[in-house]
Amino acid sequence: MPIGVAIIGAGLFVQEEYLPAVQACNLLSLKAVFSRSEASATALATKDSIDTYFDTPATPGRSIDDLLARADIQAVIIAIPIVPQFDYIKKAMAAGKHVLSEKPVANDIDKANKLIDYHQSCGGSALWGVAENYRFLPGTLYAAEQLKKIGGLVQTFKVNLFLRIPDDDRFLATEWRKNPIHQGGFLLDGGIHFVAGLRDLLAGAGEYIKEVVAYTSQLDARTPPFETVHALLRTDKGAAGTFSQSFMTEFKGGFEFEVVTQKGAVIFTPMGVEVTTKDAKGEKCTHKVDHPLNHGIKNVVGTFAKGVRDGKLAEQFSPAEALADLCVLQAMFESNGHLKTVL
Template sequence: MTIGVAIIGSGNFVREEHLPGVQASEAFDLKAIYSRSLQSAETLGNGVSGVDLYSADAGPGKGYDDLLGRSDITAVIIALPILAQPAFISKALAAGKHVLSEKPIAKDLVTAQDLINLQNSRIVNRKTIWAVAENFRYMSKFVRAAEEVRRLGGITNFRVVMRSMIKPGSKYHKTEWRRNPGYQGGFVLDGGVHVIAALRLILGQGDGLAAVAAHSSLQQEHLAPVDTVDALVKTRSGATGVVSVSYGSEINDSVFEFTCVDGVVTLDFDRLTVNGKSQDVPFEGRGVNKELAEFAESISTGAGLATRLRPEEALADLEVMECIFNSSEKDGEKRNLHLQI
């Protein structure tokens, strides 16, 4: 039996990934689309048959609460601005709907913990699933890199560099909530949490991150408050590394490099090199289809939420980012991590 689902949001990622992913899935039956305005809901739903449209300005019977009141909608996929998401997640969980919400889990740890507490409370049915989407945990190149690192034994040192330029007027900079963020870190939180998720995936739970000390800067005024962070990090075993993330860089770079007991693993964009032998990892999409498949399976089998979708994983990602920002505000003061799993 298919799962009746509604998509909440109509932004770039919904249009490029969530909508086509749901349409291609045999597990889901798209019932409705909700957006802040009816116009944006209509734009997303253009050409999609059999889907009802809801929005904040659509009039009586067509609001978010009305959508949540439908018995044929079992699950919702929420991809809204960072500050808007928590209220929509809370309402959906309280209404007994399974939720897949986009990363980051929330704007800060306090808000994220409140959501997790709600999920664990008596208000929410124990069978109701809340999953947090992080597509980097599903992308083939990061999964392959993680496999090779495991094969070569413990990590002793690592380097992660992710640099690019978010230009004025680009599709992501056009969104008002990104141009004027009301949350810590601006673009670095929104994009950097992907980088941390990939790093944590490759490090594995056997040797999680333990401490961070960082500095931040602003290279491009249109990306305020910060667009660049450089951090020294340490794992529980004592392995050390550097993490450098910038969205205001003239250099375009993507490198994940790990020195292990039995060799070196380097992922340079899509090229994976293990002990000097290189091969390109074929691009198999941005991982959203795999997220959706695990979300659907978690609902239909009742076997529990897939590990990569657990809110606690997203909480651990956010803790690293928040500690980077807090450390940079204190001139690189060390921050210990307590929520890593």
């Protein structure tokens, strides 16, 4: 019997990614959607003739509490702005629902720890996973697997992401991104992906990020408080690398992860993964595997549904891992050129 699920949120990413992913998953049955306004909830629900819940106008039987009280809804997918998401996750946990919440795990480390503690206090019968889709990308998974296979201490690493958000970008036009109340602005919302990707690659090599020195800057008035970060990172075993990311560089583009060990190198780009090692004769050899980049939300939702069915979520959903991503990124935000130890 399919798992009854509700979607909390009706924004662009829900419309374009989560709704199709739920509809494509035969383990799930979409029962309801919730949004702040009746209009946005109805606009999403008309595509599937499902029940709608909303805050405004206040209507008996149509609140978030009414949705969470339904016995035929076992799980919720929460994809709303970062700051209010905290309260909705807690409400769903308190109602005993399995929860899949959008990254980041919370606005800051303190809130993330409170959520993790609260989930544990609920007894653990309801599962909670954080949807960091970079942990499910075939390219990320393959690159981490190859680093584990290659072995050797990490010698250096880098992440480079440069682009310019178009003037007519629909996501940047949303009010909560134009006037963020969450720390880091667009870097928290979008930058967390690349921290997660780097951490997974380094974990494949058996290392983790321990120290950070970083500078942030704002290159465009549309992306407060900043959208650019340049950081020097050091792992627990002493390897140093760089993390450079900007969402507002018109004349520079790029997307690349690279990790170099004593025994080889792995590069991950939007087109795939390149692995360089030595063959039996001691000569360098490189092979490439195509893994075109996509959002991967169907894989995220499908894997979550399987976890709920089986009573255990995949490690990629771990709130502790999502917290570790946030710890690295928050250290970058707070560094201002000073050494920060990652909590």
